Amino acid sequence: MNELWPFEDKVRHPTNTPERRWQVCGRPPRTDDYSFDEVEATSETAWLQRWSSLIWSRMEVGVPSSVILCGPSGAGKTGLAISAMRVRVQGCAGSLAGWNMMTDVIPHPPVTRGPLPAPVWFETWLDLQARLRLARRLSRYHDDMPSPDEMMEELVNCLDLLVLDDIDIGGYSPAKEIDLLTLQRRIDLRKRTIYTTNALPETWKTQFGERLADRWSDPRFVQIIALERPSLRR
Ligand SMILES: Nc1ncnc2c1ncn2[C@@H]1O[C@H](COP(=O)(O)OP(=O)(O)O)[C@@H](O)[C@H]1O
Numbered sequence: 088m089n090e091l092w093p094f095e096d097k098v099r100h101p102t103n104t105p106e107r108r109w110q111v112c113g114r115p116p117r118t119d120d121y122s123f124d125e126v127e128a129t130s131e132t133a134w135l136q137r138w139s140s141l142i143w144s145r146m147e148v149g150v151p152s153s154v155i156l157c158g159p160s161g162a163g164k165t166g167l168a169i170s171a172m173r174v175r176v177q178g179c180a181g182s183l184a185g186w187n188m189m190t191d192v193i194p195h196p197p198v199t200r201g202p203l204p205a206p207v208w209f210e211t212w213l214d215l216q217a218r219l220r221l222a223r224r225l226s227r228y229h230d231d232m233p234s235p236d237e238m239m240e241e242l243v244n245c246l247d248l249l250v251l252d253d254i255d256i257g258g259y260s261p262a263k264e265i266d267l268l269t270l271q272r273r274i275d276l277r278k279r280t281i282y283t284t285n286a287l288p289e290t291w292k293t294q295f296g297e298r299l300a301d302r303w304s305d306p307r308f309v310q311i312i313a314l315e316r317p318s319l320r321r
């Protein structure tokens with residue numbers, strides 16, 4: 088139950104199919120066929136696959152709810168994150184009302200509202216910044232446009248899985264540190280988050296700030312998966 092979907096649906100709408108859900112979760116184009124079947128099976132990919140399919144209430148204590156995939160370009164970070172999304176999307180994880188609404192045949196007006204996040208949601212750091220900037224401008228004139236703070240609230244509270252891709256882009260800024268710290272609240276809510284970054288853990292203190300670097304180094308909350316080039320490139 089949350090503000091974005093203030094009621095919960097009891098039945099799945101006919102439009103709410105796995106295929107349709109897969110189309111509305113914000114993935115980049117040409118990733119339709121991404122899955123764990125397409126990546127080399129290593130202990131890391133096996134761990135991530137299992138993590139994606141775990142049922143939280145039965146989950147063993149101590150399994151972290153956030154994952155940071157790091158490594159050079161082409162290592163397969165984005166692909167792995169999307170593979171994890173597929174598992175959650177197949178299972179219709181998260182708010183049924185959210186999925187019913189997002190898979191409805193009538194598209195939501197993108198101009199005033201921006202894309203609503205689906206319960207499993209992919210966004211690059213850059214796209215999120217652009218969406219927040221647009222919201223800052225439009226929410227002054229449109230009552231139904233959420234403010235940037237409300238949008239961040241949605242990302243914190245409403246999503247079963249949030250994938251935030253390429254968070255190192257743009258380097259450090261205090262505003263970025265605040266956004267990322269805000270999203271850390273998802274950890275307390277036991278909601279899954281996957282971050283991807285080219286930046287290696289040694290540089291996180293300067294890239295993201297001391298507080299985040301410290302929290303991200305706690306394996307009770309965050310699983311770090313370091314990938315090497317180019318094991319996953321087809
Ligand atoms: N799960 C996947 N399924 C299919 N192809 C993948 C998958 N992961 C990676 N690839 C392939 O490997 C390439 C590089 O992976 P990508 O995830 O984009 O790397 P990174 O995000 O680390 O730069 C992709 O362009 C894609 O062709």
Ligand SMILES: [Mg+2]
Pocket residue numbers: 164165166252253283
């Ligand atoms: Mg990538």
